[in-house]
Amino acid sequence: MRNSEKTPNTFNHQMEELTRREFVKTSAALSGSVALGVPVLGGHLTAPHQATPLEGALVPVSLTVNGEAHAVSVDSRTSLLDLLREHFGLTGTKKGCDRGQCGTCTVLVNGRRIVSCLSFAATHVGDQITTIEGLGNERELHPMQIAFLEHDGFQCGYCTPGQICSAVAMLDEWRRGDGSALDFAPMSSHALTRDEIRERMSGNLCRCGAYVNIVAAVDAAHRERRDA
Ligand code: FES
Numbered sequence: 001m002r003n004s005e006k007t008p009n010t011f012n013h014q015m016e017e018l019t020r021r022e023f024v025k026t027s028a029a030l031s032g033s034v035a036l037g038v039p040v041l042g043g044h045l046t047a048p049h050q051a052t053p054l055e056g057a058l059v060p061v062s063l064t065v066n067g068e069a070h071a072v073s074v075d076s077r078t079s080l081l082d083l084l085r086e087h088f089g090l091t092g093t094k095k096g097c098d099r100g101q102c103g104t105c106t107v108l109v110n111g112r113r114i115v116s117c118l119s120f121a122a123t124h125v126g127d128q129i130t131t132i133e134g135l136g137n138e139r140e141l142h143p144m145q146i147a148f149l150e151h152d153g154f155q156c157g158y159c160t161p162g163q164i165c166s167a168v169a170m171l172d173e174w175r176r177g178d179g180s181a182l183d184f185a186p187m188s189s190h191a192l193t194r195d196e197i198r199e200r201m202s203g204n205l206c207r208c209g210a211y212v213n214i215v216a217a218v219d220a221a222h223r224e225r226r227d228a
């Protein structure tokens with residue numbers, strides 16, 4: 001048989017070889033591109049992708065904080081906590097865990113308490129925000145602030161703005177008759193016991209362990225308002 005003549009078996013073998021070689025070449029190119037982060041389009045290697053900076057889109061946010069109207073453009077990923085502290089300079093609201101676990105960043109949104117670190121600023125268009133600075137001032141403290149002072153409801157004070165905002169909203173929740181994990185019965189027919197205060201304030205942690213005095217302060221503020 002002459003060299004140029006190919007039997008079907010020889011031809012099939014050459015085709016297999018070709019396919020195997022192609023496969024190995026393509027695999028090597030692909031794995032190299034994955035390791036280097038180089039994209040492959042339509043089987044051809046393209047130039048390395050220029051990394052874009054990790055920037056969110058700017059979004060307009062207009063809201064009212066402590067009675068003052070604000071209109072700003074912020075990164076869409078900005079938390080309400082960062083908006084208050086970094087953009088408006090309202091550093092009374094503290095950042096603790098930044099993960100929704102400590103309650104230190106509690107503020108009031110339309111009268112209800114939320115942890116501001118877990119809430120995007122962009123979701124608060126048109127909302128009324130109240131921070132510790134908006135509850136009272138040096139000349140006229142809020143009754144809850146007075147109760148915390150009178151009952152020594154703090155040590156280092158870091159959790160205190162969140163505790164006070166939370167306590168103010170918690171008393172409103174109780175007056176509305178909102179249930180709690182301790183008792184789902186309508187609360188308006190019950191006395192607000194210290195156990196109930198402890199349960200309802202359980203989202204606000206105090207690293208100093210000033211809980212006994214915090215509960216006493218909240219209880220006193222509640223009784224004072226009830227008896228007024
Ligand atoms: S800082 Fe927001 S819950 Fe801890």
Ligand code: FES
Pocket residue numbers: 153154155156157158159160205206207208209210
């Ligand atoms: S007073 Fe220090 S963390 Fe509560």
